[in-house]
Amino acid sequence: MREELKYIGEKIISNKLLLAKSIAVLQNELFVKDANSLIGEHEASVLEWHAELISYLGEYLVQPEPAANEKVVLWARESARSAIEIHLPLTLSLRSLSFYRTVIWDVFTEELEQRKFAPITMLDVSKILDPIMDEVSAIIGQVYDEHSQKMMKLAYTALEELSIPVVPVSKDTGIIPIIGEIDTRRSHLLMKSALQESVRLGFQYLILDISGVTIIDTMVADHVLKVIEALNLIGVKTCISGIRPEIAQTIVSLGIDLSNLQTFANLHTALASIGIKKNK
Numbered sequence: 001m002r003e004e005l006k007y008i009g010e011k012i013i014s015n016k017l018l019l020a021k022s023i024a025v026l027q028n029e030l031f032v033k034d035a036n037s038l039i040g041e042h043e044a045s046v047l048e049w050h051a052e053l054i055s056y057l058g059e060y061l062v063q064p065e066p067a068a069n070e071k072v073v074l075w076a077r078e079s080a081r082s083a084i085e086i087h088l089p090l091t092l093s094l095r096s097l098s099f100y101r102t103v104i105w106d107v108f109t110e111e112l113e114q115r116k117f118a119p120i121t122m123l124d125v126s127k128i129l130d131p132i133m134d135e136v137s138a139i140i141g142q143v144y145d146e147h148s149q150k151m152m153k154l155a156y157t158a159l160e161e162l163s164i165p166v167v168p169v170s171k172d173t174g175i176i177p178i179i180g181e182i183d184t185r186r187s188h189l190l191m192k193s194a195l196q197e198s199v200r201l202g203f204q205y206l207i208l209d210i211s212g213v214t215i216i217d218t219m220v221a222d223h224v225l226k227v228i229e230a231l232n233l234i235g236v237k238t239c240i241s242g243i244r245p246e247i248a249q250t251i252v253s254l255g256i257d258l259s260n261l262q263t264f265a266n267l268h269t270a271l272a273s274i275g276i277k278k279n280k
Contacts, residue, residue, distance in 0.1 A: 004118070004121045005061045005062075005121070005124060005125065005128070006061065006062050006063075008061055008107070008108055008121075008125060009057075009058040009059065009060070009061025009062035009063075010058065010062060011058075011107060012054060012055075012057060012058035012061065012104060012107060013054075013055050013058035013059065013062070015107065016051040016054040016055050016058065017047060017051050019050070019051070019054050019103045019104065019107070020046075020047040020048075020049075020050035020051040020054060021047055021050075022099075022103045022106075023050045023054075023096075023099045023100060023103055024046050024047060024050060026096075026099040026102065026103075027096045027099060030092065030095060030096060030099075049079070049082075050100075052075060053072070053075050053079075053100060053136075054100065054103075054104070056071050056072050056075065056132075057100070057104065057129055057132060060128055060129065060132060061125065061128060061129070064128065069132075069135075072132060072135065072136060073135070073139060075136070076135070076136040076139035076140055076143075077139055077143055079093075079136075079140060080093065080139065080140040080142075080143035080144060081143060083140070084143070084144065084147050090140075090141065090144045093140055093144070094137055094140060094141070097133060097136060097137055097140075100133060101129070101130075101133060104129065108122065108125055164176060164178065164186065164189055164190050164193050165177065166193055166194070166197035166198075166201070168201055168203075169271065169276060170276055171202075172202060172203055172204040172205060173203060173204070173205040173206070173207070173271075173274060173276060174197065174198065174201060174203045174205070174206050174207070175206070175207045175209055175267065176190070176193070176194060176206065176207070176208050176209065177209045177211075177212060178190065178208060178209065178210050178212060178213055179212030179213070180212065180213070180214060181213070181214055181215060181220075182213060182220045182223055182224070184223075187223035187226075187227070190223070190227055191226065191227050191230060194206060194208075194227050194230070194231060195230055195231065195234065198231060198234065198236045199234060203236055204235070204236065204237060205236070205237050205238075205239075205274050206231060206236050206237070206238050207238070207239055207240075207241050207267065207270045207271070208224065208227070208228070208238060208239070208240050208241070209240075209241045209242045209267050209270070210224070210240060210241070210242045210243065210247070211241070211242025211244065211266070211267070212242070213242075213247070216247050216250050216251060216254075216256075217250075217254065218254055218256060221251070221254070221256045221258075224240070225261075228240075228261065238261075239261065239262035239263065239264065239270055239273070240258070240261060240262070240263045240264070240270075241263070241264040241265070241266060241267045241269070241270035242264075242265075242266060242267065243263050243264070243265060244265075
């Protein structure tokens with residue numbers, strides 16, 4: 001039995017380029033229904049890539065070794081990264097793996113008929129190769145998931161930055177309209193944006209407009225006060241606008257001291273206080 005597996009493995013390795021070409025043709029039929037799309041200018045690299053995994057699978061049949069598994073893991077991760085770079089959907093990437101089984105089973109079936117191998121040999125080949133291909137599928141799925149998580153994090157960060165825009169209204173004055181809840185993460189972003197943009201744009205005055213803030217509590221007030229203190233340290237005069245009646249009541253009831261800050265009911269009066277009048 002061992003000799004039969006070794007023979008099949010060696011047969012796969014010696015025909016790896018021919019098998020690789022068959023895989024490339026099947027993949028093209030799946031991807032774009034055009035058998036020449038991948039076997040064109042990139043034929044050599046594509047076939048070499050397929051042949052590499054085929055060779056590893058053949059090696060497993062000849063003599064399974066732990067080192068061979070490491071090679072397969074590296075191949076799977078690189079394969080997934082390459083697929084992601086060309087925007088290949090995960091479903092197509094995973095479906096294309098079935099072609100490795102297809103071409104190898106074609107070789108095995110032919111040898112089974114010609115050399116009269118015992119039927120149990122088919123089961124032994126399956127027991128060796130199927131777990132390997134399953135592992136390749138799992139690794140590719142994992143790399144795609146890692147990429148998706150990374151892209152989601154980038155998108156979330158970009159969305160957060162858009163949620164705290166710094167708006168210049170004159171050469172030396174800017175406004176940061178704050179909308180929604182202010183948690184610890186957003187407060188850090190507020191601090192970063194206020195300081196960096198004030199320095200970059202050369203602001204002398206910055207208005208924090210909180211008319212869009214839904215809840216004011218001691219934590220939110222503390223975050224805002226820390227931002228104002230940091231701005232004062234770099235020479236930027238800061239005031240708060242948008243204190244609605246219900247917000248004012250909440251501030252008083254919580255005992256939050258804003259007596260040392262300039263506060264305004266709306267943005268217009270805040271702008272007017274620093275000499276910027278509303279156009280009529």
